[in-house]
Amino acid sequence: MEGVIDSVTRDLLTRSPGFDWVVTEFVRVVDARLPPRVFHKHCPELQAEGAPVTPSGVPVALQLLGSDPEALAANARQALRLGATGLDLNFGCPAKMVNRHDGGASLLRDPRRVHAAVAAVHAAVGDEIPVTAKIRLGFADRRLALACALATEDAGARRLVVHGRTRDEGYRPPAHWEWIGRIRQRLSIPVVANGDIWTLEDYWKARTLSGCRDVMLGRGALADPRLAARIRHWQATGERLPETPWGVRAAILADFAALQRSTLPDRVVTSLLKQWLSHMRQRDDEAARRFQALKRITDLDTLLEGLATTPAEPAAGMTASPALTV
Numbered sequence: 658m659e660g661v662i663d664s665v666t667r668d669l670l671t672r673s674p675g676f677d678w679v680v681t682e683f684v685r686v687v688d689a690r691l692p693p694r695v696f697h698k699h700c701p702e703l704q705a706e707g708a709p710v711t712p713s714g715v716p717v718a719l720q721l722l723g724s725d726p727e728a729l730a731a732n733a734r735q736a737l738r739l740g741a742t743g744l745d746l747n748f749g750c751p752a753k754m755v756n757r758h759d760g761g762a763s764l765l766r767d768p769r770r771v772h773a774a775v776a777a778v779h780a781a782v783g784d785e786i787p788v789t790a791k792i793r794l795g796f797a798d799r800r801l802a803l804a805c806a807l808a809t810e811d812a813g814a815r816r817l818v819v820h821g822r823t824r825d826e827g828y829r830p831p832a833h834w835e836w837i838g839r840i841r842q843r844l845s846i847p848v849v850a851n852g853d854i855w856t857l858e859d860y861w862k863a864r865t866l867s868g869c870r871d872v873m874l875g876r877g878a879l880a881d882p883r884l885a886a887r888i889r890h891w892q893a894t895g896e897r898l899p900e901t902p903w904g905v906r907a908a909i910l911a912d913f914a915a916l917q918r919s920t921l922p923d924r925v926v927t928s929l930l931k932q933w934l935s936h937m938r939q940r941d942d943e944a945a946r947r948f949q950a951l952k953r954i955t956d957l958d959t960l961l962e963g964l965a966t967t968p969a970e971p972a973a974g975m976t977a978s979p980a981l982t983v
């Protein structure tokens with residue numbers, strides 16, 4: 658997820674079991690072949706020995722976003738040369754800026770363009786590495802949902818993730834899991850259900866209504882970093898673990914800051930940390946309280962102190978002095 662799930666976050670999310678694979682933030686392809694540094698920035702895992710995996714061994718697919726088949730193909734070849742072992746094509750991004758420049762979900766208005774993009778990338782890398790795609794149910798409406806899905810399969814995609822909303826629906830609930838099921842019934846490649854899976858119950862409903870064996874987690878994995886592990890545990894044992902307690906979340910946030918701090922300036926880490934805390938507050942009252950109390954803190958150490966204290970013992974910085982407010 659762009660601006661959210663970088664290599665550090667991928668590392669932290671995959672430290673507990675549950676994820677079978679993860680995807681990078683999208684690499685924006687316009688017309689030129691991009692230099693290796695762009696791929697390495699999005700996917701530092703490419704620089705390690707062997708196939709790109711998280712430190713705990715979960716495969717990392719590299720995502721491309723673009724509309725020009727030739728440019729996508731050139732960048733797919735570049736990614737392959739740099740060691741990518743999975744390429745995912747983004748046809749779901751709803752951002753106005755991206756759509757205005759003819760990328761992401763804007764291609765869903767014409768299944769032939771979806772086909773051309775997937776076919777070009779597939780031809781560029783052959784069957785050496787799998788090409789996968791991610792779509793929404795359409796741009797303004799769902800009329801072309803099936804045609805777009807079939808286009809990805811026909812052009813050589815080996816798996817399709819479907820976010821159960823149109824572009825115009827943005828992130829407004831509900832995600833239409835039953836629509837994902839209609840697509841699944843018509844395709845032979847695996848279809849993965851995505852959208853609004855926040856809890857074990859959501860996971861169950863999404864699987865039941867879509868009929869998909871696999872789901873993709875987005876915001877739900879940030880809101881509860883152990884959601885995938887809780888799903889896996891439920892599958893394996895039938896036991897429902899409760900939502901991840903604040904203590905575990907606070908430890909993850911502390912690790913996140915420590916890892917990010919080794920490469921990024923404190924002010925950037927501060928804002929990334931608040932961003933993740935803000936995702937967590939959707940599912941955790943303590944995270945919501947902390948976010949409220951700490952949102953104006955600009956000093957990273959004060960923020961970390963505020964996250965580390967027990968609920969009964971507010972840190973000095975939690976009542977922000979004017980000097981610390983933005």
Ligand SMILES: Cc1cc2nc3c(=O)[nH]c(=O)nc-3n(C[C@H](O)[C@H](O)[C@H](O)COP(=O)(O)O)c2cc1C
Pocket residue numbers: 658659660661681682683720747749750791820851852853854873874875876877
């Ligand atoms: C901030 C943000 C950034 C995202 N970036 C990407 C991206 O780079 N590539 C992609 O395929 N989807 C991206 N998405 C969409 C998510 O992968 C997912 O399809 C969507 O959020 C619905 O799933 P969820 O309800 O589980 O979050 C992004 C979503 C958000 C909220």
